[in-house]
Amino acid sequence: MANLILILGDQLSHHLSALEGADKDNDLVVMAEVHSEASYTNHHKKKLVFVFSAMRHFADALEEDGWRVHYQRYHPDNPAQSIEQVIAELAREYQPERVITTECGEWRLHEQISRWHKTLGIPVEIRPDTRFVCNIDEFARWAEGRKQLRMEFFYREMRKKTGLLMTSEGQPEGGQWNFDTDNRKQWAGKPPAPAPFREEPDAITTEVIELVNEYFSEHFGTTENFHYAVTAEQAQEALAHFVDFALPCFGDYQDAISDNEDWLFHSILSPYLNTGLLDPMEVCEEAVRAWHGGRAPLNAVEGFVRQIIGWREFVRGIYWLLMPGYARENRLGNSRELPWFYWTGDTKMRCMHKAIDATARNAYAHHIQRLMVTGNFALLAGVKPEAICDWYLAVYIDAFDWVELPNTLGMVMHADGGYLGSKPYAASGKYIQRMSDHCQNCHYRVQDATGDRACPFNSLYWHVIDRHREDFANNPRMTMMYRNWDKQKPERRKALRARADWVLANIETL
Numbered sequence: 001m002a003n004l005i006l007i008l009g010d011q012l013s014h015h016l017s018a019l020e021g022a023d024k025d026n027d028l029v030v031m032a033e034v035h036s037e038a039s040y041t042n043h044h045k046k047k048l049v050f051v052f053s054a055m056r057h058f059a060d061a062l063e064e065d066g067w068r069v070h071y072q073r074y075h076p077d078n079p080a081q082s083i084e085q086v087i088a089e090l091a092r093e094y095q096p097e098r099v100i101t102t103e104c105g106e107w108r109l110h111e112q113i114s115r116w117h118k119t120l121g122i123p124v125e126i127r128p129d130t131r132f133v134c135n136i137d138e139f140a141r142w143a144e145g146r147k148q149l150r151m152e153f154f155y156r157e158m159r160k161k162t163g164l165l166m167t168s169e170g171q172p173e174g175g176q177w178n179f180d181t182d183n184r185k186q187w188a189g190k191p192p193a194p195a196p197f198r199e200e201p202d203a204i205t206t207e208v209i210e211l212v213n214e215y216f217s218e219h220f221g222t223t224e225n226f227h228y229a230v231t232a233e234q235a236q237e238a239l240a241h242f243v244d245f246a247l248p249c250f251g252d253y254q255d256a257i258s259d260n261e262d263w264l265f266h267s268i269l270s271p272y273l274n275t276g277l278l279d280p281m282e283v284c285e286e287a288v289r290a291w292h293g294g295r296a297p298l299n300a301v302e303g304f305v306r307q308i309i310g311w312r313e314f315v316r317g318i319y320w321l322l323m324p325g326y327a328r329e330n331r332l333g334n335s336r337e338l339p340w341f342y343w344t345g346d347t348k349m350r351c352m353h354k355a356i357d358a359t360a361r362n363a364y365a366h367h368i369q370r371l372m373v374t375g376n377f378a379l380l381a382g383v384k385p386e387a388i389c390d391w392y393l394a395v396y397i398d399a400f401d402w403v404e405l406p407n408t409l410g411m412v413m414h415a416d417g418g419y420l421g422s423k424p425y426a427a428s429g430k431y432i433q434r435m436s437d438h439c440q441n442c443h444y445r446v447q448d449a450t451g452d453r454a455c456p457f458n459s460l461y462w463h464v465i466d467r468h469r470e471d472f473a474n475n476p477r478m479t480m481m482y483r484n485w486d487k488q489k490p491e492r493r494k495a496l497r498a499r500a501d502w503v504l505a506n507i508e509t510l
Contacts, residue, residue: 001094002026004087006101008109009037009051010400012058012232013276014065017127018102024066027100030090031059033074036082037109042394044221046228046363048212050397053205053230054275060204061231076215084112084119091122098123103136105129105274106401107323131276132316133158133309139317149318150422152178155310164284164305165291165298173291178306179251179299186435187256187264194245196263197238198227205230220343220395221360228271228397235272239283242267243290251300255368257351257436262358266366267304270398273312280308307367315406318420329409330385331417332471338387339507342374347510349456350442351432352377363397368435370396371425375412379426380460381507385415423477426464429455450495456503456510463500466493 005018005027019029033052052074059071072078072086080086087099103126104110117124128135134142142157143149156177159166165173187193201209209223229235242250246265253265272278284305290296319326341347345356355369365374370392378388389408393399410420418424429446433439439446442455449458465472465485472478485493503510 001028001096003028004090004094004096004099005029006083006087006099007031007058008083008101008104009033009055010105010275011102011129012054013131013279014061014232015131015279016102016276017130018100020127022100024068027068028090028094028096029059029062029067029069030086031055031069032072032080032083032086034072034080034082034086035074035076035078038074038216041390042220043216044359044363044395044397045212045216045219045223046221046226047395047397047399048216048219049205049208049223049226050228050230050271050363051275052211053201053208054277056204056208057231074211074215083109084116087116088120091120096122098125100125100127102127103129105403107319107327108401111324131279132313133162133280134313134317136317136320139313140321143317143321148422149314149419151310151314154314154317155306158309158313159305162281162284162309164288164309165302174298174302179302180306182299183251183253183303184255184435185252187253187258187261188437191249193258193261193264194241196227196268197229197241199229199234199237201226221363225361229277232277235269235277238272239267239269239278239286242269243286243296247287247290247296247300247304249300251297251303254300254303254366255435257366257368257373257432257438259350259354259437259441262362262364264366268364273308274398274400274403280312284308312403315410315420316402318406318410319402322416322419326409326416327386327389327405329416331415332382332413332468334382334384334413334415336382336384336387336504336507338378338383338391339381339510341508341510342391348443349377349510350444351436351438354438359395363395365396370407371412372427372431372435375408376425376427376431377457377460379413379424380457380464381504382464383413385409385413388413417471418475423475424464424468424472426461427457428461429457432457450499454499459496459499460503462493462496463504466497 002023005022007029038048059069063069080089099122167173209226212223229238249265258264269278273280287301287304291298291301345353345360347353351373355365355373359365389405392408393404406420410416414424433446444455445453446455448454465481473482
């Protein structure tokens with residue numbers, strides 16, 4: 001046998017670099033559901049169903065295309081409990097010339113694979129992941145010599161590189177690079193939100209659901225009402241559904257939160273992008289075609305494209321630029337354990353309850369729920385970065401380490417001191433009131449900052465401003481907040497501190 005070609009669960013693309021130049025007759029593709037990867041964190045049941053089912057469908061598609069595939073299905077008693085053990089067994093059996101794989105999306109696994117040539121005694125070729133617009137080395141060159149890295153400037157370079165939403169004269173369509181200021185409308189029920197794309201489980205997915213229910217019964221979430229795409233063809237249908245029914249309103253309402261709608265106008269395409277079922281450039285080009293065809297406005301398409309070739313590529317670049325040390329960053333010195341209601345949703349804070357409940361049911365919540373509700377509260381409460389990072393990695397269907405860690409540690413928790421985000425995304429309950437209808441149904445009073453029924457976000461916001469003055473005061477984007485804090489009367493500041501101290505002391509009962 002010539003080679004073992006390892007394909008991981010987030011590399012489900014027929015154009016994967018590991019497959020380039022391979023010999024279908026002699027090479028053996030290796031895919032495996034292993035205990036070590038399925039259980040190193042409390043992965044949501046729907047996430048496990050999605051990844052396992054998508055892997056099985058992809059393996060079947062490879063075999064139909066003429067590839068030889070060794071596929072290990074999950075069982076807790078499998079002799080091979082890790083990917084390395086699977087490869088070691090096959091290497092002993094087949095004596096291949098080498099192992100070929102595409103660079104993975106997690107430093108932990110990357111370090112393991114990088115040592116295989118020693119531990120297994122066989123050459124290992126790790127190829128670049130060509131599914132991204134910007135490769136790791138290119139990002140490092142762009143970042144070199146810059147004191148701060150800002151997504152906006154990187155995004156402009158990616159627009160120029162790809163030509164997406166660029167005129168023939170090399171200028172951005174519409175005369176500006178970014179239409180974010182047009183994308184902050186509150187949603188009041190109109191226009192109606194479309195039903196999400198739905199794919200009914202087939203026999204393979206049903207079998208995986210039964211497996212997850214049997215062997216991962218203690219994991220977070222539920223397998224009920226699983227409706228995600230699990231093949232490239234189904235993911236294409238999900239893309240078409242988004243472009244036709246949700247993209248036209250995505251821009252206006254992408255920051256909105258609803259008490260009654262889980263999905264609103266979001267694409268829910270990130271699981272497919274992050275596992276290889278969709279190609280990011282093809283997705284962006286489809287959205288741009290909708291704008292050219294008059295089926296979607298420019299602010300919606302630009303905002304969507306920015307999330308993919310801007311933010312998604314940017315956080316990946318930062319991950320590989322700064323790991324492994326980045327994962328240990330905690331510049332604010334946070335030390336609080338994650339409140340238990342993050343796992344149960346059992347809290348009287350309406351916004352937190354609704355976001356966690358949706359997460360438990362769907363393995364999904366959109367970016368504002370993650371950043372400005374569950375993430376904001378973790379920042380205000382001083383939760384340890386590694387605790388909230390592990391929660392996000394576990395509970396979301398689209399969470400893989402390269403994308404989850406920078407978003408959570410840098411953007412949400414500001415634990416890198418502002419390397420990724422230009423300011424801490426701390427906010428009081430007023431932001432949530434402005435962008436949602438949660439507050440009118442809440443036990444707490446968003447208009448109050450002190451008192452027994454005061455919204456916990458309010459006093460905690462000022463508590464963060466006060467306790468992190470040394471960290472934040474020199475940030476020009478925080479000047480107004482400190483001016484407002486200093487203008488308040490001493491007795492008012494004392495009352496806010498006292499309420500925040502009570503909230504923190506009683507955090508598990510909120």
